[in-house]
Amino acid sequence: MKQLVDLLIPHAQEGICLAFSGGVDSSLLLAAACRAVREAHSDKPVLAVTFATRLHPHNDTAEAQKLAESLGALHQVIEVDEFSDKRILMNPKNRCYLCKSLLFKSLLQAGENAGYHYFCEGSNLDDTKVYRPGLQAVREAGVHSPLIDCELTKNQIRRLASEAGLSTASKPSTPCMATRLPYDTPFDYPLLDRINRGETLIRDLGFYNVRLRFHDPILRIEVDTKDFTRFMEHRETIIKAMKDLGFLYITLDLEGFRSGSMDEGLPGNR
Structure with missing residues (x-):
């Protein structure tokens, strides 16, 4: 410091x-x-x-x-x-x-x-x-x-x-909402708002890192791998909430949460 x-x-x-x-x-x-x-x-x-x-x-x-x-x-x-x-x-x-x-x-x-x-x-x-x-x-x-x-x-x-006693010490990162979509995929505010609402709903269930990556029509959910068992306990609640938001196919990413996963297909990224 x-x-x-x-x-x-x-x-x-x-x-x-x-x-x-x-x-x-x-x-x-x-x-x-x-x-x-x-x-x-x-x-x-x-x-x-x-x-x-x-x-x-x-x-x-x-x-x-x-x-x-x-x-x-x-x-x-x-x-x-x-x-x-x-x-x-x-x-x-x-x-x-x-x-x-x-x-x-x-x-x-x-x-x-x-x-x-x-x-x-x-x-x-x-x-x-x-x-x-x-x-x-x-x-x-x-x-x-x-x-x-x-x-x-x-x-x-x-x-x-x-x-330093800062209240944000354990706060999860909240990057730009456009990171939830593949590059070169057009978006609008209503779509980003639905994704944000979906993440908030899952986070409110007690999950720390949450990302909804949308590959139309597939919604790929990322949470920490240690939370997979608990995620499945909330499976029906999450599926209903996501479908109520208009998402059709709901999936859990078996690799778990990782920052920048939409960059993995770029040259030089794995």
């Missing part, structure tokens, strides 16, 4: 503007940034920006604001409509790059309007080892990734967040 704080202290007087999703990565980064501001005796609090978008669930916005304010940061919500870029609706392989370009353009505008000049976000070292085209947009925008600079992995971040 000290290494992360020390990295941020020189930027405290510039004003630190941070993309804040409310997940564990950005929460640790925000906590470190707020500590850096205090240690630098800067009178400019960290500006934590949360994006309200069509591709990310909005469930956590209130929690993000509460956490940001408890850490001493200013919190701002910016609405960004990714669907305004029609290319994104086609779910191309560079969709993440297109989305991040829109988001970080908004971040820079918000920060500069408020007099902030150092911009950062919460990608971690693990993100550099998988397919993450959005990182190119981050670099092009001149936004910094301090967790990567400090070579922090997801597991290390969760441990540090727990030590």
